[in-house]
Amino acid sequence: MNPFRPRSRALRRTSRLALALAAAGTLLAATGCSSGSGGSDSDAKGLKTVTLALDWTPNTNHTGIYVAQQLGWFKKAGINLKIVPYGSTAPETLIANHKADFGISYQEGVTTARAAGQDITSVFAVTQKTDVTIAVSAKRDDITSPEDLDGKTYAGFGAPYEKPLLQSVIKNAGGKGTFKTVTLNTSAYAALYAGKADFAMPMPTWEGLEAKLTGKPLKDFQLSDYGFPEIYSTLVASSDQYLKGNSATAKKFLSVVQRGYTYAADHPAKAADLLIDANKSVLTNTELVKESEQMLADSYYRAADGSIGTQSAARWKAFADFEYRAGLLSDADGKKLTSAPDTSTFFTDAYLPGQK
Numbered sequence: 001m002n003p004f005r006p007r008s009r010a011l012r013r014t015s016r017l018a019l020a021l022a023a024a025g026t027l028l029a030a031t032g033c034s035s036g037s038g039g040s041d042s043d044a045k046g047l048k049t050v051t052l053a054l055d056w057t058p059n060t061n062h063t064g065i066y067v068a069q070q071l072g073w074f075k076k077a078g079i080n081l082k083i084v085p086y087g088s089t090a091p092e093t094l095i096a097n098h099k100a101d102f103g104i105s106y107q108e109g110v111t112t113a114r115a116a117g118q119d120i121t122s123v124f125a126v127t128q129k130t131d132v133t134i135a136v137s138a139k140r141d142d143i144t145s146p147e148d149l150d151g152k153t154y155a156g157f158g159a160p161y162e163k164p165l166l167q168s169v170i171k172n173a174g175g176k177g178t179f180k181t182v183t184l185n186t187s188a189y190a191a192l193y194a195g196k197a198d199f200a201m202p203m204p205t206w207e208g209l210e211a212k213l214t215g216k217p218l219k220d221f222q223l224s225d226y227g228f229p230e231i232y233s234t235l236v237a238s239s240d241q242y243l244k245g246n247s248a249t250a251k252k253f254l255s256v257v258q259r260g261y262t263y264a265a266d267h268p269a270k271a272a273d274l275l276i277d278a279n280k281s282v283l284t285n286t287e288l289v290k291e292s293e294q295m296l297a298d299s300y301y302r303a304a305d306g307s308i309g310t311q312s313a314a315r316w317k318a319f320a321d322f323e324y325r326a327g328l329l330s331d332a333d334g335k336k337l338t339s340a341p342d343t344s345t346f347f348t349d350a351y352l353p354g355q356k
Contacts, residue, residue, distance in 0.1 A: 047080035048249050052236075053091040053103035054083060058279040060205065060292040061126060061234040062104065063271050064261030070274045073259060077252045091237070096120045101242050102253065107232040108161065111320050114346045117332035121243065122316075122347040124236035124254055124309040126261065127300045131233035133220040134169065135208065136199045137192045143199070146173035146221050153180040155188060155197035162201070164326035165228065172227040189216050203233075205300065209291050229318035232311065243351065250351045258309045258353060261301055265308060268297035309352055316343040 041049040054062065065083070068074055074081040084100055091103030092110070096118040110122050136143045143149065146169050156162045167177035184191060188200035189211035202208055204220055211218050224230050236257060243250050264271035272293040276283045283289050303310055317340075323329050324340040331337060349355055 045080075046078075047075060048078055048252075049080045049082060050074075050102065050249060050253050051082045051084055051100045053094045053100040054086045055091050055104040055106075056086050057282050058275070059283070060272070060275065060289060060296055063264045063275045063293060063296070064126070064257055066260075066275045066278045067263050067271050068256045068260030070278055071260075071263075073256045074253075077256050079249070079253055079256065081253075092118065092120055095237055095239050098239055098241055101246070102236055102238045105235055105237040107235065107316070107319055108323070110235070110237055110346060111316075111323060111341075111343070112329065115320070115323075115329040115331070115337060115341045119239040119241055120237050121240055121345070122232065122235045122237050122311060123243070123250070123349075123351055124257055125232045125303075125311045126234040126236065126309075127232060127296070128230075128303045129300045130223055130228075130231045131203050131205055131300060132201050132231075133204050133208070133222055134166070134199055135188065135192070135202050135204075135218040135220050137189075138217040138219045140198070140219065143219070146170045146226055147175040149199055150175040150178050151180075152198035153182060153196075155184045155191040155200040156181055158183050161323060161326060161328050164322075164328075165223070166201075168322070169221075169223055169226040169228050187211075189214070189218055192216075192218070205292050205295050206288070209295065210285075210288055213288060213291070229322060230315055231319055232315065235311075243348075247351070251353075254309070254351045255353045261308050264293065265297045265301040268293040271297075310349050311347045313344065313347075316346050320346070 052065065058066065069081055069083070084094070084103075090109075091100065091105055092113050094100035095103045095105075096113060098119070102123070104126075105120070105122070107122070110120055113120050134146055134149070143152075149166075149170050154162075154166060163181070166179065170177040170179070182197055184200070186194075186196075187210070188202040188207055191197045192200060193216045202211070202218065208218050208220065236254075238250065269290065272286075272290040275293070276286055276289055301308055303312075320329070320343045321340050324337055327336055329337045329341065
């Protein structure tokens with residue numbers, strides 16, 4: 001499971017990534033995605049068909065995609081976008097096996113899969129700030145720093161990197177990094193307020209807001225304030241095979257994606273309405289959606305230089321180095337890596353507007 005997602009999404013991330021790795025080289029004919037093999041399909045109007053696999057049900061991580069679709073920008077760029085709903089097969093699996101052209105993923109997922117030899121590359125960073133924090137009940141006056149988490153109980157998702165991540169943060173805050181762990185079977189904030197655990201790692205842009213709206217606010221500690229590298233919690237990935245064979249289409253697609261997220265950053269209220277209009281049966285808590293969109297626009301979509309979608313080589317290296325030191329990366333045969341991976345091929349900005 002992945003603490004870099006809201007709990008509902010997180011519960012499935014580790015099992016889905018395991019499937020992605022186990023399915024290496026397997027043709028997943030039952031996925032319902034057919035254009036990933038070469039991206040050459042066109043509809044009756046001559047539009048280029050492009051498939052994008054979602055990582056969960058539509059939510060504010062996907063806003064830029066739905067904004068661009070609702071406003072007709074993909075069609076104007078000559079693209080017939082087919083959004084592949086979340087299913088039992090991970091986007092990483094669909095991408096690596098060339099059954100989807102693009103997919104919503106996250107840095108840990110791409111790092112683990114790419115280290116294992118999978119054909120997957122990050123091409124667009126949706127969020128520039130790590131969208132997960134260490135959180136405790138706002139009522140806990142006895143916890144003022146991660147240092148105070150020594151001896152406490154963590155409500156987690158069972159991901160292998162949770163323990164080394166938390167140990168690193170707690171030690172950097174001055175603690176020993178010793179704590180107990182229980183697996184979540186409810187929302188993080190519910191577990192904290194019920195006394196089942198002392199701390200968790202929810203997403204402030206969703207579960208943190210949900211907790212506040214429910215009257216159970218959380219107190220957050222940012223991972224980067226305690227020496228842990230910033231992470232691209234949400235990104236768009238593709239495969240080298242697709243990118244090399246469909247360079248022009250990839251550039252058009254990502255230009256529209258960037259335009260969609262720029263609109264979301266500049267007009268969060270309107271973007272939230274467009275997202276809701278496209279997914280009325282799913283996004284019924286409109287207040288949560290609008291507050292989430294505002295928070296993403298304020299603090300997550302834009303990099304320090306104001307750019308949208310761009311990625312940093314230093315950030316990719318820092319996180320991969322952490323995973324390597326923690327013994328979390330394996331090769332295609334399942335053997336632990338004996339040296340840190342070269343992450344220069346794990347991502348590319350080459351298909352974004354303005355790049356050669």
